Amino acid sequence: MQRAADRATLAAFLATALLAGGNAVGVRFSNRELDPLWGAALRFGAASLLLLAVMAVRRLEFPRGRALAGAVLFGVLNFGVTFALAYYALVRIHAGLGQTVLSLVPLATLLLAVAQRLERFRLMAAVGTVFAAAGVAVISRASFEGDVPLPSFLALVGSMLAFAQATVSVRRLPKVHAVTMNAVGMTAAAVLLFAGSLAAGDTWRLPDRAATWWALAYLVVGGSVLTFVLYLFVVHRWDASRASYVFVVIPVVAIVLSAWLDDEPLTSWLLIGTPLILVGVYLGALRKRPAPSLPRPAPRP
Structure with a gap:
């Protein structure tokens, strides 16, 4: 039973990486015709309506009290702040460089989780992040050529930190169905983005x-x-820092798609960087952790 659950979580992890890999490219296309905040508001407004419809069909209970406040907070951080900054940054920055900065999400998530006493510091997680970030930097090497506006770069860093804190916050908030959490969160974020666009x-x-x-x-x-x-x-099944390793798999997908659809340079560096990313993901997220040692029983008097 446990193995089946682990396989389902791993499959969801990989599916998330594949689907999210097209996001940066899609945002680049959206930004060419639509103003950034307006494009983000349209996206999450439509997505929230779709998720609210799924809630109605499945008759999922709407959260109340602390659970509602938590879902709103998650939405503001994970969709509102994060994507407002990311959409702004991707007007002037290629998808590859954007994903390179976001590949630091696992390290930021680990440090935030440790600071908030939700996890213990794990050396292998930090080492895995270094390997993965190095791999992303290698395959995105062409993206660093040319001028990178400082405001756009700072916006990317802010987006990365907001992503990390949102992931950590999920572990502290009352547990809510994934569809419900996203429906409420995206609705709150859409309101914020529409206001910002206006x-x-x-x-x-x-x-x-x-x-x-x-x-x-x-x-x-x-x-x-x-x-x-x-x-x-x-996130509900793995530690926050472990789940966030999806952000170092996404760049491989994003860069290949960006080269195919957005004419981003693609070189042999991809063949060098990808193994580094895979090593980092294995060390930080997939490597089997040793079981905690049980305390010795106290001697009988």
Whole structure:
């Protein structure tokens, strides 16, 4: 039974990485026609409506009290703050470099979880992050060529930290069904993003290009609904720092897709960096941990 559960969690982990790998590319396409905050608001507004419909069909209970507040907090951090900053950054930065910075999410998650006394510091997790981040940096080497605007880079770092804190927060909040948590969270984030878009003076209009419509469709269904429901499934079953290793698998998918769809340079560095990423993921997330030693029984008087 336990093996079946482990296999299901691992399958959800890999599916999350594959689906999320297209997000940065989709955002790049969306940003070419739509203002960043408006594009993000459209995406999460549509995704929240879809998830609320799933809640209604499955008759899932709407959270109340502390559970509702927790779902809203998760949404503001994981979707509102994170994607507002990421959409802004990806206007001027290639998807590959964006995913390189986000590959530091596992290390940030581990440090935040340790600081908040949710996990113990694990040397192998830190070593795994170093390997994985080095691998992502290698395969994204071409993305560092040229000027990288400082505000865009700082926005990426802020997005990475918000992602990490949102993952840690899930472990502290009352447990809510993954569909419900995302439905409430995305609704709260959509309200925040619409308000931010209005304040920024974005032009509220629907796309004219077919490519933008396809990108939005993917971002709503694959990149939001399926990705984050699966991600919460993993977070509820693994430690926060372990689940966050999905962020170092995503860049391999993102860079290949970006090269195919967005003309991002793709070189032989991919063959060098990918093994480093796989070693890092194994050490930090997949390596079997030794069972904790049991305390010795006290001697009888």
